[in-house]
Amino acid sequence: MSRHKLVPYDLQIREKNQTTDYVDLLQLLTTNTYQQEYGGNVSSAPQTFIERFATFCEYWRSNNGAYIDQDFQKTLRVSQDDEEFAVDESNNIVEAVFKYGDYGQTIDSYDTSTGDADTNRLTPDESAEIPLYFLLHIPEETPEEAIVLMEESNNQGMKLRFQGALQDRLLDGLSNEISVRKSDDVYQAIRNADRVKRFEVETSESPDELGGEFSSVFSPSTTGKQITYKPTQDGEIRMDVNELESWVEGQNNPFRNVDGETYTEFKVTIERAGSQTTINFFDKGVDQTRILDDVEMEGGHPVPSYMGQEARQFVNQELLPNGANNIPTDSLLR
16 A cells, blocks of 8 residues: 655755855845855846746756766656646745656566566666655745655655755755754644554553553553554543653653663654654654545546645644744645
8 A cells, every 4th residue: 555645844055154044045135145146137136945946946847957866876857747837936835746766777567457568668777757746835934944845655755866956956155954844842742633543662561551640651560562552442542641741741861761771662643634643752853744545646646736735734734833824725736
């Protein structure tokens, strides 16, 4: 069964020799790099990164514009289908379908329904591609930090190739930083969840023997092996978040040293709006990756407009800074 995810990232751009300040992505001409590049001819200069990034995408859409990673034999380009690339400058949005590929070996194909082998096999110079949805949005409230959503399909993602392709197109003196976006408020994430779906802890006792207190779940007598707590018959695990927060925050490193015992796992998986999120308490952050179920498919791949609608809802529900206006929920793709 294929799994499709929307992985959120923060994208920032830094000028050379700057250690703390990032480029205002909505006012590029405030940077020394762009002023030097365009000099007095500011009329032709891009004013925002949305405008600049759109030209990058047009290059990646051209016949010879694909980014090629020779070291890992990967390719990345933007779809040449006009309905799979769109720019909304008024809302600071770029939406696209990227084509992510592998090359370097001859690939045979086999039709499982007919038993026929495909004689039109790929040569080592041809790239076998999969389409991956992409959205970039710059909130006006935090113009130094763009929100980027990239699709992962069956654990295949394009983050490293995208970062390399972007760096190739930036002006000399600029560098990009892309980091997975996480939420710090792990307890509020659990409170906001539709249900707690799974609870993993290093222990050897059964849930019935552990009782209701988190301190007893992590008592030295219960350590031994990993156990997964699954939902009760009504479909969820009842968890007192206030008790959990009080216990965790009331001790120093409660998982790694409880009366001399060391723990290796404590994860809570929650579900919200049909998407699952796993909170790793060792990392003290919430992985905000959205796992999509019942994806609308066409030709074996997600329909771009479906992915766009899911991505935009994700941005509005989870990723915008406080006080920011929601972005339109209708995708610009087909």
